[in-house]
Amino acid sequence: MEITKENFRIKLHRAKQQLYNFMDNKCGLINKNNPCRCARKTTSYIKLGFVDPVSLHFQRDAVAAIDSVASDKVESYSNVVLSEYRTMFGQHPFLKATEIRESLQSLLSSESIRKTFNLD
Numbered sequence: 270m271e272i273t274k275e276n277f278r279i280k281l282h283r284a285k286q287q288l289y290n291f292m293d294n295k296c297g298l299i300n301k302n303n304p305c306r307c308a309r310k311t312t313s314y315i316k317l318g319f320v321d322p323v324s325l326h327f328q329r330d331a332v333a334a335i336d337s338v339a340s341d342k343v344e345s346y347s348n349v350v351l352s353e354y355r356t357m358f359g360q361h362p363f364l365k366a367t368e369i370r371e372s373l374q375s376l377l378s379s380e381s382i383r384k385t386f387n388l389d
Contacts, residue, residue: 314327
């Protein structure tokens with residue numbers, strides 16, 4: 270991350286705090302005053318065959334399928350999508366509001382975005 274150990278520790282602490290704050294408002298395991306939503310969330314995953322209904326763990330096939338496409342998607346996102354965004358962001362200070370909107374629409378409807386996020 271090219272930052273000092275101290276700065277990393279601060280960032281890690283803040284990330285943990287943000288996660289806790291999020292979960293404290295959502296999860297019944299973290300805060301007993303919240304309803305547990307796990308059953309509702311996992312029902313569709315069980316029906317789709319992604320989660321084993323007995324152990325409530327992701328099926329090995331589902332994990333393998335995710336692993337098989339994840340690296341390609343990350344590479345596509347890192348190389349193509351971020352490059353297009355950097356180009357647009359570099360032009361940002363010189364664009365009018367309508368041009369910014371058009372640039373964003375163009376970026377979001379680009380073939381690389383559609384392919385990376387399976388939007389076809």
